[in-house]
């Protein structure tokens with residue numbers, strides 16, 4: 250182990266140790282004071298002593314269990330950590346750009362740290378000013394001495410595969426047991442059409458990628474996936490001629506926006522700009538960006554505010570890219586009291602503050618392009634749908650079955666354990682509401698969005714909930730529990 254690695258390990262241990270101590274002190278204070286005083290202390294201790302706002306301190310939480318009681322109204326102003334999709338892309342693009350990139354409000358979470366580790370293994374020089382502020386000197390990637398471990402990060406592995414396909418050295422891309430179960434043929438098929446030399450294990454990872462000359466292709470994607478689109482576009486930078494992808498729906502377009510900002514020749518054509526062409530490029534310019542707040546993390550706070558009585562929350566600086574705002578549109582149609590203010594632009598993305606108030610909701614039908622624009626938000630939508638009057642019907646969402654978990658089956662099973670009645674469908678689900686959850690113990694299944702959705706469900710369950718296997722919340726939202734507690738939620742993380 251290098252001195253640098255030892256120092257990082259020691260720092261990690263110290264941060265975790267002091268965080269644990271502080272939270273134990275908070276809990277002891279809570280038990281020896283009135284509830285009112287406890288809340289005052291929690292509000293002041295968490296932000297000042299843990300001190301890093303919603304982004305946490307960049308160290309994955311050791312808290313693996315959330316205990317939630319209903320009734321704590323959620324109020325005040327909060328921020329959410331930087332966008333996960335943009336954070337993955339930022340460090341990868343910085344690694345292949347020529348020169349020094351500056352990245353602020355980067356998401357220091359389980360998934361993105363895995364990607365950062367991979368580009369470090371590939372020779373990028375990373376200067377970490379603090380957990381969320383990085384300078385990266387790119388341009389000179391070299392072969393990694395060991396397989397690149399992307400842990401649970403599907404975005405990290407699939408996008409990096411596109412970049413690795415175009416390098417003149419071999420690489421092995423691998424991840425956790427969970428990531429090994431996820432389909433990779435969706436990227437290896439088009440990359441092989443470009444001439445990439447990739448071996449995969451039973452259609453999954455590890456992927457063994459050997460150097461090969463890439464050619465430009467025109468590819469009609471069978472599914473609307475930003476990971477597939479991005480892997481092809483990134484490989485396209487190394488082709489011998491332009492590459493065109495045609496997507497069947499509006500998958501998130503962060504790769505396109507960022508490549509354009511770094512000088513790539515990238516254009517959108519066809520119906521709704523669904524045909525994207527990128528030309529090969531000698532070298533990308535370095536980045537200088539502040540990552541906007543993650544709309545998918547904000548989604549948990551939004552639904553928590555909607556279903557918890559007397560809530561009035563403002564989530565500041567949220568990414569409002571139209572390829573990510575399907576949930577806002579759906580909640581608006583369901584009757585949610587949500588308003589936007591301070592609309593602005595940051596890192597080439599629209600941003601704004603989102604205010605949410607407790608609302609009466611009604612069920613609606615969701616399918617088609619809206620599904621693509623909120624693909625990560627269905628677990629938390631289920632929680633909102635349980636509170637809505639009438640039928641909520643989701644179709645065209647089969648992709649949910651190949652996320653970190655089968656999110657239709659897992660959410661339906663866990664919400665049933667809290668007392669819900671949910672009809673699973675092959676490509677979605679049907680929920681008749683309003684339903685009143687009783688409560689109980691549920692499991693996060695090492696899937697961040699499942700663990701956080703179940704936590705929010707617990708806020709409206711009559712007897713509350715215990716969510717186990719909840720540390721995975723830190724894969725995308727470090728400080729999730731602290732953020733909810735600071736807003737007034739009755740919960741503790743142990």
Ligand code: S3P
Nearest residue numbers: 334404473474475476477624625
């Ligand atoms: C992502 C794309 C989506 C999404 C994932 C992040 C990205 O996956 O579910 O959380 O950053 O490109 P798919 O491309 O598989 O739909």
